[in-house]
Amino acid sequence: MLKPIKIAIIPILSIFLSLNVFAQTSPLSCSSYELNGRNVVFGCENEAKLSLEFLDSQNIKFWYAPNGEFTRNNESFAVVNEEFDPEFSVDVKENPSNFEIFTGDLRVMVHKKPFKIQIFDRYQRLVIGDMDGEAYVTEGAKTETRKVLRDEEQFFGLGEKTGPLNRRGRSFTMWNSDKPCYSDTEDPLYKSIPFFMSTYNYGIFFDNTYKTEFDFGKKSDEYFSFSAPDGAFIYYFMYGKDLKEVIKSYTKLTGQPIMPPNWALGWSQSRGMLVTEDLTRGIAAEYRKREIPIDIIYQDIGWVEGLQNFEWREDRYDDPKKMLSDLAEDGIKVIISQDPVISQAVEDQWQEAAKNGYLVNDVRTGKPYDMPWPWGGNAGVVDFTNPEVADWWGELQQKPLDDGVKGFWTDMGEPAWTNEESTDRLFMKHHKGMHAEIHNVYGLEWDRVVTEQFEKRNPNQRVFQMTRAAYAGMQRYTFGWSGDSGNGRDVTDGWENLADQVPMGMSAGLGLIPFWTTDISGYCGEITDYEEFSELYVRWLQFGIFNPLSRVHHEGNNAVEPWLFGEEAEKISKAAIELKYQLHPYIYTYAREAYDTGLPIMRPLLLEYASDEETYELNDQFLFGEELLIAPVVEEGVTYRQVYLPKGNWRDYNDPAKSFKGRQTIDYDTPLNVIPMFVKEGAIIPKMPIMPYIGAMNNAPMILEIFPAAKPSEFTLYEDEGTTNDYQKDHFAKTKIESKTTSSEVLVTINEPQVNNFNNDEKRNFWLEIFLEEKPTEVKFDDKVLSETSFRELKKKWNTIFDVSGYHYDAEASRLFIRLPDNKQKQLISIHK
Structure with a gap:
């Protein structure tokens, strides 16, 4: 009898590695160039090429092509404007060891061997420089660029990321991920905004939608780096006299943020199971009875009869049109959730979508990818990169809009359960490419369709759309919230989760998400003792009213209306919400500035006080516009907190008789009813009377x-x-x-x-x-x-x-x-x- 023979199966990847197929390469010399107006292409060894396109005297597009071919699968999903100065052109001066390009603001020096690029300002101070011989390191399809890291250089940005505002010494990954109850070290999260800034007054936008990585000195104290596993290696260098000017350039590059309707800057109420007519009407009536201002009530995904047919569930809503009309008469708008899938249980719609090619396919079968979904059973993922999907989806979503709904929150757009470990999802094939390339822009494409279709079918009306998963450029279509925050193990122990939302909100603003909110109260955790949770609720709310979009939200049927937490909590919460309404003209003025410039309303102090190094590490206080400084309490049971006041003279907004000189840290009393809040001397703050809703008076x-x-x-x-x-x-x-x-x-x-x-x-x-x-x-x-x-x-x-x-x-x-x-x-x- 023959014995079975065991055959060792060697992974193909291992064979490639043993043959050095993926050995690292880096151009050691670049000795030629071609000039065409404002574009310079440098020829390097091993046929590599590097293109520098000067958008103007301060902004440069870099495109490194290891094989010498400047090709890409798709045009940029984020960039909408490269015509900063169409008449701008450059000259190249060739020296024995380098090439030089002077723009008026910058001096760009391209060293021939070893190849590297250094950019100096007009005073010959180094702004950014490549590592010798390691400017671009290629291994297989992966490319990494390494830049010299200076001891004093600090980094900020990457949008909605956890942890300290200052990114120095940390690394990050761009891969939109659903991470409920995330910690302050969790990465990646829901959004991918590959844009960061340096204290040397430059910014980098890395326009690559694959799973890119950023390292700000974690693995080496000599360089920082960013890399992509595949795709065109394109990034934009933006220089300015300060970081505000850099943000303006990034806004010019990727588009202005849309302004929300004025009522969207009011107060909004939500919860996971707020999905019935009776509950919605009851909450609205209770707000009005207690004279607490409110403009918006959300409906989570349970409002819909089936994913995603946009039909009201008949067992939960008796007459949704009348409900919406009655609420509107009382100044309350309803926002509903939508998911980006078609459940197989909704047979007619599923068959229609599958037949017409509206769903993402499985490359292995050529049929719609079978996506497990958290509710509604297995589903097909709608392919929003397919142009034919837009009108179909627009017609569907218009149904509740015609009923009187005022907008959407687009949820689960990662798409959900497609995290780093979900490698099977990489077999999904979209109209515009494989999932490895489309994953990070899937939510962006969805939001694009939602907004474009809204504007097509509701002419000249402002869209309200708030999203969880997105990519750079999202500001053209949507607003943002920070997803499922909070402590799912013990809801009362969510103080660290609250504290992490403060720098996250500031960083979101730096990433051109000026209209943003946390889930006030935290999304995660069962609330079993409202009295025990009340302090955390109040402090989260006191921070949340200074989010441009203020939404209280919690999972499941955990109600988080202010009056549930006791008389004292209700009184304090009401006063805080009233303050938000009083400040509405001030907030709305800064909303316009956000549209014009990209500058956030909720902003880190370093934006206004860049020369003050103390501001680099301030994670628990922020400016609200330029005139107000907010220092929310994010620790349990504290009776005072320390507040850093920057340059100038400041007054205690709660007691203006108290004046403080800047550039000092003060101790400030923080009883539960007090929000540490300071106003710059000389400030003029436009306000309005307290109203039950925006425009009520x-x-x-x-x-x-x-x-x-x-x-x-x-x-x-x-x-x-x-x-x-x-x-x-x-x-x-x-x-x-x-x-x-x-x-x-x-x-x-x-x-x-x-x-x-x-x-x-x-x-x-x-x-x-x-x-x-x-x-x-x-x-x-x-x-x-x-x-x-x-x-x-x-x-x-x-x-x-x-x-x-x-x-x-x-x-x-x-x-x-x-x-x-x-x-x-x-x-x-x-x-x-």
């Missing part, structure tokens, strides 16, 4: 809160219609308000508004609240002496009578209140000491 006064300083200051208030896309045509009103203090008086100037195709005729009053430590001797409005009156009389009918002016001084609060009509002309208020 007709002819509302424009409140101007002013903190006079010796140095003149100004603020330009931005206003537009609020819900249309006319802002993209610059239809708006801008009003510059100025403040100046002398030894004898405080002068406030409200300039004539700059109006462009915007109806600015609505009557209203200006209501000034000026911090003033002593009662004035006289208050004049355009040379007319104003009369002093009681606060009650001054405020009476402030949104219905528009020919009354006067003032009141509150000595206890050190506040001067002035009322005057907005006559749409230049107005001067003089306050004599």
Whole structure:
């Protein structure tokens, strides 16, 4: 009897490695060049080529081709503009050992051997430089670039990543992943934003959608690197006088962020099982009964009858159209969830999608990929890279929009359960390529279709869309939230999870996600003792109101309405939400700045105080716009916290009589009802009265809160219609308000508004609240002496009578209140000491 013969099966990869097929190569010399206008291509050994395309004098596109061929599978998913200066051109000066290119702002030196590129600023200071002989290291299809790492260099960015704001000494991977209840060291997460910035005032956007990696000195203290396992090796170098200028260049490259509807900057309520008409109506009624402002109620995926037919579940909604209409009359908008799949259980839709090629195929079978889905059974993944899918999906999603729904949150777009370990998903073939290339842009393509179809079918209406999984360029279509945060093992022990959301939100902003929110309360964990959880809930909410989009959300049927956590928690939460509504004109003005420049509303201090190295490590405080500094409490049971105040003079917003000089750390008392909040001296903060929802009060006064300083200051208030896309045509009103203090008086100037195709005729009053430590001797409005009156009389009918002016001084609060009509002309208020 013959014995079976055991045959050793050697993996093909091992054979390749033994033959050195994947041996590392790096061009050691580049000795020739071709110049065409603003594009220079350098010829290197082993047929490698490197293209430098100068977008203008500060921004350069690098494309390294190891085989000398500048080809790519797809045009960029992120880049929408390379025409920074179409007339720009360069000259190349060849020297014996190098080539030199001068742009006016930069000096680019290309060393012939060993090959490397160094970029200097106009003062001959090194901005960035390659490692000798290791500028580009290729191994098989993988390429890595290595840049010299300097001792003092710090890095920020990569969008929504966990951990400290400063990325120095850490490494990161871009692979959109569903990681519920993630820790502060978890990586990768939901979004891939391969854009970072250095304290040497440059940024890098690595435009490669594969599973790229970034190392900021973790494996070597000599260099930092970024690499891609496949695909075209393209990156953009952006230089500026500061990081704000770099962000503006990145915005110009990848597109401006859309503005949300004005009501989207209000308060919103959600939970995993908020998926019935009765519950939705009940929550809305309770908010109004308790006089807590709210604009949005979300419906999670359980609203839908089947994934994803966009039909309401009949057993959960009696009359969804009437529900939506009734809620709208009360100022409440409904946002619904959608998933990017078609369940096999929804047979008609499944057959239609499969027949028409709307689903991602399995390359092994040529049939739709069989995707296990967390609910609804196995499903097909909709192929949003297929142009034919767009109108089909648009028609489907329009059904609830026609019912009265106001927008979507696109969930599970990684697509869910397609994490690093899910290698079987790599057999998915999309219209635009294999999944290894498309994975990180799958959510982006979905969001693109959702927004483009919304705008096609709802002309000139602003889209509301908030997403979990995305890639660079997402800001053109959608907003973001940070996914499933919180402690799933013990919901009350989520303090570290809360603390991690603060730098994550700041980093999201640096990655051009200016409209962002955490899941307030944390998504994960069963809430079994509301009293025990109340402190964490309150502190999360106090941070969350300073997220541009503020949504409270939790998993399953864990209710997280403010009144559930006790009377004290409800009172504190209500006051915090009311503060958000009061600050709406201020927030909305910065929303416009985000659209114009890409600068975030919630921003790390280093953006405004780049020369202050203390700001590099501030992970638990941030600026809200330029004038407000927020230092949320993220530790349990603390009675005070330390706050770093940057350069300048700052006042305690909660008690403006307290003033602090900057460049120091102070101890600040933090009882549960207090949010550490500081305002820059000289600041002018536009506000509105507390309202149950955005726009609830007709002819509302424009409140101007002013903190006079010796140095003149100004603020330009931005206003537009609020819900249309006319802002993209610059239809708006801008009003510059100025403040100046002398030894004898405080002068406030409200300039004539700059109006462009915007109806600015609505009557209203200006209501000034000026911090003033002593009662004035006289208050004049355009040379007319104003009369002093009681606060009650001054405020009476402030949104219905528009020919009354006067003032009141509150000595206890050190506040001067002035009322005057907005006559749409230049107005001067003089306050004599």
